[in-house]
Amino acid sequence: MLSIEKPKIASVLQRKNELGLSPEDYGGAPSTLCGGCGHDSVTAAIISACFELSIPPENVAKMSGIGCSSKTPAYFLRGAHAFNAVHGRMPSVTTGACAANRDMYYLAVSGDGDTASIGLGQFIHALRRRLNMLYLIENNGIYGLTKGQFSALADAGSRNKQGGMNPFTGIDPVRLAMTLGASFVARGFSGDKEQLIPLIKAGLLHKGFALIDVLSPCVSFNNHADSSRSYDYIRKHEREVNSQVSEDFVPSREEIFLLPEEQKKALRTACLHDGSSVRMRAYPESCYEPDDKQAAFRFLDDCQKEGSIPTGLIYKEAETEDFHDMCGTSQTALRDLPMDGLIPSPETLRHINQQFR
Amino acid sequence: MDLENPRAEPDNFVIRFANVNGSGSASSNALIARCIFRMGHTIGAKNMFPSNIQGFPTWYEIRVSSQGYTARRGGVDLMVAMNGQTILKDAEDLEKGGVLIYDSTRPIAERLRRQDVLWLDLPLTELARRHFPDSRQRTLLQNMICTGVLCRLLRLDETLLRELISGQYRSKSALLPVNIKAFELGCRYAAEHFKCLPFYVTSSGSGERLGEDAPLLMNGNTAMALGALFAGATVCGWYPITPSTSLIDAFSDFCQRYRTDHDSGEKKYAIIQAEDEIAAIGMVLGASWMGARAFTATSGPGISLMCEFLGYGYYAEIPAVIFNIQRCGPSTGMPTRNQQADLLICAYASHGDSKHIMIFPAGPDECFEFARKAFDWAERYQTPVFVMSDLDAGMNDAISPPLKAASFAPDRGKVLGMQELEQLQGPFLRYADPDGDGIPYRTLPGVHQKGSYFTRGSGHDRAGRYTEDGALYQENMRRIAAKFKTAARELPEPLFPLSHESASSVIISYGSGSEAVKEAIDLLKADGIYLNHMRIRAFPFSARVRDFCLTQDRCLVLDLNRDGQMACLLRNEFPELAPLLIPLCLWDGLPVQAEQLVRDIRTLMPGAL
Ligand SMILES: Cc1ncc(C[n+]2csc(CCOP(=O)(O)OP(=O)(O)O)c2C)c(N)n1
Ligand code: SF4
Ligand SMILES: [Mg+2]
Numbered sequence: 001m002l003s004i005e006k007p008k009i010a011s012v013l014q015r016k017n018e019l020g021l022s023p024e025d026y027g028g029a030p031s032t033l034c035g036g037c038g039h040d041s042v043t044a045a046i047i048s049a050c051f052e053l054s055i056p057p058e059n060v061a062k063m064s065g066i067g068c069s070s071k072t073p074a075y076f077l078r079g080a081h082a083f084n085a086v087h088g089r090m091p092s093v094t095t096g097a098c099a100a101n102r103d104m105y106y107l108a109v110s111g112d113g114d115t116a117s118i119g120l121g122q123f124i125h126a127l128r129r130r131l132n133m134l135y136l137i138e139n140n141g142i143y144g145l146t147k148g149q150f151s152a153l154a155d156a157g158s159r160n161k162q163g164g165m166n167p168f169t170g171i172d173p174v175r176l177a178m179t180l181g182a183s184f185v186a187r188g189f190s191g192d193k194e195q196l197i198p199l200i201k202a203g204l205l206h207k208g209f210a211l212i213d214v215l216s217p218c219v220s221f222n223n224h225a226d227s228s229r230s231y232d233y234i235r236k237h238e239r240e241v242n243s244q245v246s247e248d249f250v251p252s253r254e255e256i257f258l259l260p261e262e263q264k265k266a267l268r269t270a271c272l273h274d275g276s277s278v279r280m281r282a283y284p285e286s287c288y289e290p291d292d293k294q295a296a297f298r299f300l301d302d303c304q305k306e307g308s309i310p311t312g313l314i315y316k317e318a319e320t321e322d323f324h325d326m327c328g329t330s331q332t333a334l335r336d337l338p339m340d341g342l343i344p345s346p347e348t349l350r351h352i353n354q355q356f357r
Numbered sequence: 358m359d360l361e362n363p364r365a366e367p368d369n370f371v372i373r374f375a376n377v378n379g380s381g382s383a384s385s386n387a388l389i390a391r392c393i394f395r396m397g398h399t400i401g402a403k404n405m406f407p408s409n410i411q412g413f414p415t416w417y418e419i420r421v422s423s424q425g426y427t428a429r430r431g432g433v434d435l436m437v438a439m440n441g442q443t444i445l446k447d448a449e450d451l452e453k454g455g456v457l458i459y460d461s462t463r464p465i466a467e468r469l470r471r472q473d474v475l476w477l478d479l480p481l482t483e484l485a486r487r488h489f490p491d492s493r494q495r496t497l498l499q500n501m502i503c504t505g506v507l508c509r510l511l512r513l514d515e516t517l518l519r520e521l522i523s524g525q526y527r528s529k530s531a532l533l534p535v536n537i538k539a540f541e542l543g544c545r546y547a548a549e550h551f552k553c554l555p556f557y558v559t560s561s562g563s564g565e566r567l568g569e570d571a572p573l574l575m576n577g578n579t580a581m582a583l584g585a586l587f588a589g590a591t592v593c594g595w596y597p598i599t600p601s602t603s604l605i606d607a608f609s610d611f612c613q614r615y616r617t618d619h620d621s622g623e624k625k626y627a628i629i630q631a632e633d634e635i636a637a638i639g640m641v642l643g644a645s646w647m648g649a650r651a652f653t654a655t656s657g658p659g660i661s662l663m664c665e666f667l668g669y670g671y672y673a674e675i676p677a678v679i680f681n682i683q684r685c686g687p688s689t690g691m692p693t694r695n696q697q698a699d700l701l702i703c704a705y706a707s708h709g710d711s712k713h714i715m716i717f718p719a720g721p722d723e724c725f726e727f728a729r730k731a732f733d734w735a736e737r738y739q740t741p742v743f744v745m746s747d748l749d750a751g752m753n754d755a756i757s758p759p760l761k762a763a764s765f766a767p768d769r770g771k772v773l774g775m776q777e778l779e780q781l782q783g784p785f786l787r788y789a790d791p792d793g794d795g796i797p798y799r800t801l802p803g804v805h806q807k808g809s810y811f812t813r814g815s816g817h818d819r820a821g822r823y824t825e826d827g828a829l830y831q832e833n834m835r836r837i838a839a840k841f842k843t844a845a846r847e848l849p850e851p852l853f854p855l856s857h858e859s860a861s862s863v864i865i866s867y868g869s870g871s872e873a874v875k876e877a878i879d880l881l882k883a884d885g886i887y888l889n890h891m892r893i894r895a896f897p898f899s900a901r902v903r904d905f906c907l908t909q910d911r912c913l914v915l916d917l918n919r920d921g922q923m924a925c926l927l928r929n930e931f932p933e934l935a936p937l938l939i940p941l942c943l944w945d946g947l948p949v950q951a952e953q954l955v956r957d958i959r960t961l962m963p964g965a966l
Binding site: 073081085098101121125344356 | 567575586589592627632639642645649760762767800801813
């Protein structure tokens with residue numbers, strides 16, 4: 001079989017993080033995607049985010065479905081287990097894994113087809129259940145792997161490469177997630193690492209369901225002039241909100257955020273459950289507190305009216321309960337509970353027998 | 358009129374209750390069954406209910422047998438005909454000389470009555486109206502009046518029955534006095550108006566059964582839920598479907614009692630009602646992959662939905678336990694009727710070459726044992742395991758030896774832990790066969806970087822890396838086939854409950870179909886027809902199944918489905934058996950009646966007569 005060696009995604013810089021690991025240690029197998037595919041940039045952003053957060057790779061569970069996007073977990077964090085599920089059903093697998101072990105970082109990568117066409121049902125139920133996970137949609141508006149059919153996230157009126165028009169309403173995953181229980185909702189763009197990396201970092205540390213809808217152009221099937229998912233179109237229409245400055249992510253252990261006073265005033269802080277916080281640059285024209293759901297919806301409406309694409313951290317709930325809080329599951333991960341504590345005694349069985357006489 | 362029914366005698370008879378569903382009759386009928394059981398007799402109890410919440414006809418049958426038979430016999434000796442709409446049809450099912458009690462508040466005209474049975478007029482509605490002012494309670498109390506009448510007619514142990522009634526109202530004690538009053542009313546009415554029946558329950562049974570070794574009366578779903586509890590299962594993903602729902606309900610009850618920390622209220626389990634069965638099996642695979650013991654319970658339609666994931670479990674080699682409580686028919690079919698009709702879909706579920714382990718328990722004790730061990734097998738062979746039960750076995754109470762186990766220590770199979778991974782030389786090969794039994798080693802997420810691998814349903818090599826190389830694909834698939842050969846050697850062997858030296862034919866059964874076989878064989882013996890009995894307990898089949906069949910002239914395969922699915926599997930796996938196999942299919946959806954089985958065997962074996 002022919003395959004072309006691609007340059008490694010990971011930065012060649014020999015930087016080390018708190019664990020003494022280099023960015024290369026967060027890399028994976030060489031990508032087999034098309035050169036220039038937006039998904040590869042998201043992979044690079046994930047590597048940077050995990051490296052910078054010093055997350056031990058084995059503490060991450062990489063979850064995905066089927067599609068070009070869902071292949072990408074092979075290209076990052078080789079030290080983490082991955083579960084490449086069947087098409088559209090990754091959320092249920094993540095639900096089970098998360099129920100069994102609450103102590104992992106669940107980092108899920110899916111496509112717009114995987115999430116919103118075949119997988120819409122499972123996606124919605126994972127949201128409702130407030131799984132503690134980061135769910136990245138690598139959204140190119142089409143099915144890449146099956147060569148360019150529209151997905152349910154494609155905008156109405158957008159055209160495919162052959163000139164065919166999508167007549168149906170596109171689902172907006174951001175609004176959907178805000179309505180159904182996601183407590184962290186953002187949109188990123190694969191072409192804007194500065195914005196994407198902090199969003200991924202914050203999303204990973206967020207407790208509860210974090211969704212990032214990452215616009216990620218497909219260079220082979222949906223990057224033409226009249227596509228609303230092309231690099232050009234997104235660059236022209238993007239409107240940022242609550243976007244982080246580059247060193248904006250402040251772990252709890254850092255007490256002071258070193259910035260000039262006037263800049264600090266322009267920052268908004270969103271606290272994360274472990275005491276750390278994300279600071280965001282506030283754009284005067286779209287200034288609202290990220291936990292103000294009504295304001296967020298107004299902002300989305302404004303963008304829709306003017307035909308712009310909102311990006312950045314759009315909504316973040318102040319206090320959140322996740323799946324385990326709602327279910328009252330034990331603090332120790334279920335899979336780590338010793339068997340002899342789970343299996344009742346023979347004496348108990350004798351007692352149970354007695355109840356059936 | 359002198360009526361005689363030679364088939365019914367003390368401690369040997371069949372009662373059938375004909376009721377309207379949703380009227381609360383089920384619990385009082387079950388009380389009668391438990392009372393006879395507690396008096397030391399062998400009973401079988403079968404609930405034949407509609408797929409409806411209120412207003413449809415429903416039947417409950419109790420078989421009392423001094424020979425130890427528990428299956429339905431065929432025919433009815435006492436009909437408790439409390440459904441006005443079906444009464445004349447119910448009367449037709451009675452044996453000649455049988456007895457029928459009915460609610461005579463609306464009398465049945467003499468000319469409409471079958472003349473060769475005894476009609477007992479019980480003005481039930483009238484009695485309830487006269488004695489109980491609260492109209493809302495009356496329907497339920499009618500059932501209790503009826504229980505009183507039967508207590509007297511059948512000479513049941515009144516003290517015991519009162520005790521059982523009190524037990525039933527333990528948590529609703531305010532309702533106890535009025536129920537006892539209704540019960541006494543029934544006893545009194547019967548004493549004053551009816552003569553004792555020629556068939557009844559003697560006190561000569563084995564006496565009160567309460568000792569440690571005394572048998573239980575339990576349904577298979579409860580036993581399987583206990584199996585999951587004692588296997589240490591912690592994650593359950595499920596979607597409601599008859600007849601599997603009560604298994605989850607039971608598991609949930611047991612978990613509340615035995616898996617909840619009483620101080621903190623923390624739950625050492627997660628039962629997740631999924632959005633559908635696709636999600637349910639997805640959750641099970643995710644949790645098992647993460648290292649918890651996980652299961653789902655479902656029935657035919659759920660299995661259909663799970664197929665893609667089942668193939669994933671087979672190919673990516675992830676443990677999963679699926680309790681399939683089978684029901685009747687393709688599509689929605691007859692949801693509250695019984696069949697064993699999912700053998701073929703479960704054996705080879707999903708596209709591509711795939712195959713799955715099926716376990717066939719019979720009786721509550723084996724339901725418990727196999728449910729528990731299914732988790733060991735799933736982890737040992739790293740593959741989905743179906744525990745194949747059905748509505749009859751799952752929902753009907755059956756007599757069983759007490760549940761027990763020599764050891765509860767789980768077998769978690771081949772898992773490399775932290776230390777082993779630390780010492781690992783070279784890369785971890787998830788899909789290799791170092792022990793030559795086809796079974797690879799697995800690792801759990803979050804343990805060690807060296808154990809990480811990419812779990813995928815796409816073509817993979819020994820390290821789990823993507824491949825489209827035909828030779829590597831075949832190497833892996835051959836190993837999986839070898840793994841199933843190992844499983845066939847280690848899974849439960851067939852049992853031979855009955856054999857006779859002059860028999861050269863065998864009747865092969867599995868699961869709930871087996872219940873009627875002993876009685877059928879005994880009945881045929883009286884006619885000079887001798888049969889051996891083999892009960893299959895696992896698929897892929899043990900070589901003993903084939904070897905034994907080859908010693909026989911004929912193998913009758915009892916299947917509760919139209920197409921002879923077990924016979925088909927046997928032919929498929931052991932083509933050399935084809936000329937010997939004779940399908941014997943009983944598939945009307947009701948639990949097998951021994952006499953029907955005998956008739957069918959006779960037609961299939963005319964030469965033996
Ligand atoms: C059950 C099933 N149906 C169809 C397919 C074929 N298929 C593979 S990927 C895909 C679409 C993926 O689209 P998307 O999730 O947007 O990923 P992308 O390739 O665009 O990143 C389809 C339909 C499949 N794998 N499984
Ligand atoms: S087809 Fe599109 S989505 Fe798939 S790898 Fe190529 S560019 Fe990326
Ligand atoms: Mg796509």
